[in-house]
Amino acid sequence: MSRVTMAEHAGFCYGVKRAVEMAEQAAASGKRCVMLGSLIHNDSVVRRLESMGLTSVARPEEVPEGATVIIRSHGEPKAVYEALSARGEILDATCPNVSRIHKIVAEAEQAGRQPVIIGTPNHPEVTAIAGWCAHPVVLADAEALEKWLDEDSENRKKPLTLVSQTTATRKSWDLCVEKAKKECTNLKVFDTICSATCKRQEAAQALAAQSDAMIVIGDRKSSNTRRLAELCAALCPQVLWIEGAEDLEPSNLYGKASIGITAGASTPGWIIKEVYDKMSDETMEIEESFAEMLEKSIKTLNTGEKVTGVVTGITPTEIYVDLGTKHAGYIPVSELTDDPTVKVEDLVHVGDEIETYVMRVNDQEGVVTLSKKRLDTVKSWDDIEQAREDHTTVEGVVTEENKGGVVVSIKGVRVFVPASQTGLPRETPMSELLKKHVRLRITEVNRARRRVVGSIRAVTAEERAAKAAEVWENIEEGKKYTGTVKSLTSYGAFVDIGGVDGMVHISELSWSRIKHPSEVVKVGDTVEVYVISFDKEKKKISLGMKDRSQDPWTVFTSKYSVGDTANVKVVKLMTFGAFAEIVPGVDGLIHISQIADHRIDKPGDVLSEGQMVDVKITDIDMDRKKVSLSIRALLEDAQRSSAAAADGADTLVATSDSEGTEVSGDFAGTDAE
Numbered sequence: 001m002s003r004v005t006m007a008e009h010a011g012f013c014y015g016v017k018r019a020v021e022m023a024e025q026a027a028a029s030g031k032r033c034v035m036l037g038s039l040i041h042n043d044s045v046v047r048r049l050e051s052m053g054l055t056s057v058a059r060p061e062e063v064p065e066g067a068t069v070i071i072r073s074h075g076e077p078k079a080v081y082e083a084l085s086a087r088g089e090i091l092d093a094t095c096p097n098v099s100r101i102h103k104i105v106a107e108a109e110q111a112g113r114q115p116v117i118i119g120t121p122n123h124p125e126v127t128a129i130a131g132w133c134a135h136p137v138v139l140a141d142a143e144a145l146e147k148w149l150d151e152d153s154e155n156r157k158k159p160l161t162l163v164s165q166t167t168a169t170r171k172s173w174d175l176c177v178e179k180a181k182k183e184c185t186n187l188k189v190f191d192t193i194c195s196a197t198c199k200r201q202e203a204a205q206a207l208a209a210q211s212d213a214m215i216v217i218g219d220r221k222s223s224n225t226r227r228l229a230e231l232c233a234a235l236c237p238q239v240l241w242i243e244g245a246e247d248l249e250p251s252n253l254y255g256k257a258s259i260g261i262t263a264g265a266s267t268p269g270w271i272i273k274e275v276y277d278k279m280s281d282e283t284m285e286i287e288e289s290f291a292e293m294l295e296k297s298i299k300t301l302n303t304g305e306k307v308t309g310v311v312t313g314i315t316p317t318e319i320y321v322d323l324g325t326k327h328a329g330y331i332p333v334s335e336l337t338d339d340p341t342v343k344v345e346d347l348v349h350v351g352d353e354i355e356t357y358v359m360r361v362n363d364q365e366g367v368v369t370l371s372k373k374r375l376d377t378v379k380s381w382d383d384i385e386q387a388r389e390d391h392t393t394v395e396g397v398v399t400e401e402n403k404g405g406v407v408v409s410i411k412g413v414r415v416f417v418p419a420s421q422t423g424l425p426r427e428t429p430m431s432e433l434l435k436k437h438v439r440l441r442i443t444e445v446n447r448a449r450r451r452v453v454g455s456i457r458a459v460t461a462e463e464r465a466a467k468a469a470e471v472w473e474n475i476e477e478g479k480k481y482t483g484t485v486k487s488l489t490s491y492g493a494f495v496d497i498g499g500v501d502g503m504v505h506i507s508e509l510s511w512s513r514i515k516h517p518s519e520v521v522k523v524g525d526t527v528e529v530y531v532i533s534f535d536k537e538k539k540k541i542s543l544g545m546k547d548r549s550q551d552p553w554t555v556f557t558s559k560y561s562v563g564d565t566a567n568v569k570v571v572k573l574m575t576f577g578a579f580a581e582i583v584p585g586v587d588g589l590i591h592i593s594q595i596a597d598h599r600i601d602k603p604g605d606v607l608s609e610g611q612m613v614d615v616k617i618t619d620i621d622m623d624r625k626k627v628s629l630s631i632r633a634l635l636e637d638a639q640r641s642s643a644a645a646a647d648g649a650d651t652l653v654a655t656s657d658s659e660g661t662e663v664s665g666d667f668a669g670t671d672a673e
Helices: 014-029 043-051 078-085 096-110 124-130 142-151 170-183 195-209 223-233 269-279 283-297 372-390 456-474 552-559 632-672
Strands: 003-006 033-036 055-057 068-071 090-092 114-118 137-139 159-164 186-189 213-217 239-242 258-263 306-314 318-322 328-332 353-362 367-371 393-402 405-410 413-418 437-446 451-455 480-489 492-496 501-505 526-535 540-544 565-574 577-583 586-591 612-621 626-630
Touching: 003 269, 014 033, 014 043, 014 068, 014 096, 043 055, 068 078, 078 090, 096 114, 096 124, 096 159, 096 328, 114 124, 114 170, 137 142, 142 170, 159 170, 170 186, 195 213, 195 223, 195 258, 195 306, 195 318, 213 223, 213 269, 223 239, 223 258, 258 269, 328 353, 353 372, 367 372, 372 393, 372 413, 372 437, 413 437, 437 456, 451 456, 501 526, 552 577, 552 586, 577 612, 577 626, 586 612, 612 632, 626 632
Parallel strands: 003 258, 033 055, 033 068, 068 090, 114 137, 114 159, 159 186, 213 239, 213 258, 328 367, 413 451, 501 540, 586 626
Antiparallel strands: 306 318, 306 353, 318 328, 353 367, 393 405, 393 437, 405 413, 437 451, 480 492, 480 526, 492 501, 526 540, 565 577, 565 612, 577 586, 612 626
């Protein structure tokens, strides 16, 4: 016995099924209805509809006055709609995917772009698409596209909008897109191949590759059925293309161990079943599997439902999703994400499985509007409620501030954080948190009022407590830490070393004498500190910043000796004199008696703090590490030098005078002679 296998995707697509159902409902309504042309490419279905009372006309002018006109699934040019609107009611059974192409080419031309349609030029669907723009270009394949681009070099420079017949083969379309991207300078590509067509062709090819024979069911006028037969013939040794069970002779398939069956998009389920019945003795088993297939194809959808589909196409405005139902699903780009900077291509790709939320179902047009953003929001509410119950930490971005606090966006849900729970000091503006990623704890959720409250402070406090415990467990004198300056006082700086604040006394900030910690550090600085002492019971830590390896006294004594001159900085004036910094960490005293070479009432009469002066080192007490300085000594040295210079000049003058006298005498003698 031969094994008979049905292709996973075969038969009516949702566009064709929708058109047939609309026509059947129109016939049942009792209204006078006519079909303009063949509703679908299947004579058996058309004859069945005619038997139900629907008549067919070939041209718009043949439509009787007042009759309802049913537009076929392939669609019609815009001019036909305009002609029919004056004659009666229109029942538009155009496939939603095809209608969308009408809109794309019409809008493209209005925007000054050239619509280019890839498809069979004389196919009704292509003819209808071309009828929605004034100057369409219809090309059969990549070869025709290349020829059109070569005929006129200006064609390459035109702003082109490329679309495809819904039933075109993926291979042909991809070649066209590749060619256009290489040659054209201003191109927009809309992948309008129907996902059902792709799936049907892929399933047929997969089955043909493992079958000894293939049966392709479909009308001879159906172009998508013809492509199925061609694709199967390339992979299977024997392919039979039949329109119905009456064309099948089972004896032609005797000896075939495996037989595959597929059907075109215009082939109804009852024709496929007749072929099944004729091919197999296990009718009930086939009926059950076939019923399952039909059930999937007519699955209904409801607003608010979560559905999973496969991305079949991406355009600049929307994402097409195959839901495995009779409906065409699409996600507007505005419903994909809240982030306007993200590119669609970075979020989804053709072939991706995507879970979405049903926003609106239009059974009349067979279209479902979906939203990824809203589903994410619904999921986010669930996650946030769970986070509150479990006391877990969540992450988000601060998006705005108000008088009471800030708003954090967590996967599309607005979470209010009161100012007291931001963790910021009172004087710090809330704007400091804007656009920053924060971690917080959810403290209140009211889904009915769409109100969520959170606390950043709760997370930071908990984290700080954990870090503090670790610090106290491992702290020891001399241990070094990298910390952050948290605040300044007149007597020192408080530094956070990881959950614990320690104080660096002003004297430990620098070897130099400073008046305020701000001369060395500022709030927010990252500094290297070490532990001088600590008290675990009182939770106090004394820190140092000065580099102990650089002993200022050693630096001083290696550089200066008694009698040397130094340029020093006056750092403090006292009643008895002035202290001056010789090197950072070593000060010397200029006694009031050593400030000037004359009597002064107070040091401030001559000196001022911050002034740089030259002094002479008059004494160094190595034991007590004290240095005596003198400005007066330098002045006296200078006076002595001047006096010595003057004495030398006087001697020189005297010698010159004596010699001159002698010379004069000689001259006198000479005169006397």
